[in-house]
Amino acid sequence: MFVMRYWRTSIFGNSLLRTVRQNIHHSGVNQLSEPSCLQKDNIRYNKFKGHPYVTYDGVKCWNCQTILDIRPCLFCKNCSIIQSPEDQNLNYFELFNINVQYDIDTVQLTTNFRKLQNLMHPDRFSNKTEEEQLLSESFSSLLNKSYTTLLNPLLRGLYMLHLGGLSIDEDSITMDTTFLYEIMDWNEKVEEVNTKESLASLKKDVDDMLVDLYTELSKAFSENNKNQAKLLLSKAKFFSTLLEKIKDKDVL
Numbered sequence: 001m002f003v004m005r006y007w008r009t010s011i012f013g014n015s016l017l018r019t020v021r022q023n024i025h026h027s028g029v030n031q032l033s034e035p036s037c038l039q040k041d042n043i044r045y046n047k048f049k050g051h052p053y054v055t056y057d058g059v060k061c062w063n064c065q066t067i068l069d070i071r072p073c074l075f076c077k078n079c080s081i082i083q084s085p086e087d088q089n090l091n092y093f094e095l096f097n098i099n100v101q102y103d104i105d106t107v108q109l110t111t112n113f114r115k116l117q118n119l120m121h122p123d124r125f126s127n128k129t130e131e132e133q134l135l136s137e138s139f140s141s142l143l144n145k146s147y148t149t150l151l152n153p154l155l156r157g158l159y160m161l162h163l164g165g166l167s168i169d170e171d172s173i174t175m176d177t178t179f180l181y182e183i184m185d186w187n188e189k190v191e192e193v194n195t196k197e198s199l200a201s202l203k204k205d206v207d208d209m210l211v212d213l214y215t216e217l218s219k220a221f222s223e224n225n226k227n228q229a230k231l232l233l234s235k236a237k238f239f240s241t242l243l244e245k246i247k248d249k250d251v252l
């Protein structure tokens with residue numbers, strides 16, 4: 001199995017990312033052998049080609065100092081104490097142990113979410129120390145936030161863009177003129193709609209537009225075309241907001 005590996009060289013600070021490919025037989029982090037000169041560097045593990053996203057600094061158990069050799073690590077293998085999600089710098093995909101990719105199995109996501117939510121629930125830690133209770137709260141809140149984000153196709157796309165170092169900051173988006181005219185058209189349609197039938201038909205049109213955009217978005221992410229993903233997400237955000245306007249609109 002091929003794993004892309006990234007690290008930042010200390011000489012160039014954070015500005016230079018070097019990439020190395022190593023052919024390894026298993027993806028377990030603990031089984032990777034590091035050249036000794038790189039051991040102190042931040043190492044970036046990547047499951048999504050071209051998107052370095054995780055900084056791993058050889059995190060240790062806060063209680064007994066044993067190195068945490070799996071990601072995500074929920075409990076220390078030595079002292080069995082709950083670990084900190086912040087210390088591990090876990091991203092939402094890693095938390096659920098799924099690959100960073102746009103097309104995800106949402107049934108699997110929900111199953112993983114329920115298992116983890118049950119395992120880390122604060123009620124289970126009510127007899128533990130204050131530190132452990134706080135960590136369980138921290139895990140629970142991260143689980144809820146991550147699940148909500150990954151389940152929603154727009155939020156998932158925006159999060160992946162964020163992992164790739166981009167956002168849909170409106171000032172930096174160059175929309176094609178055709179789409180700007182389309183925006184005006186769609187807004188007018190929503191303003192003018194005055195029957196239940198036409199409202200339902202408009203809602204279906206917007207739903208269809210979103211389905212098409214999410215299909216294109218999946219392709220853009222799989223091709224690692226971040227700029228295309230950014231443009232598609234800006235459009236999806238517009239249609240998503242329009243859909244909310246349609247749902248809020250009352251017609252007789």
Ligand SMILES: [Zn+2]
Pocket residue numbers: 061062063064065066076077078079080081
């Ligand atoms: Zn420990």
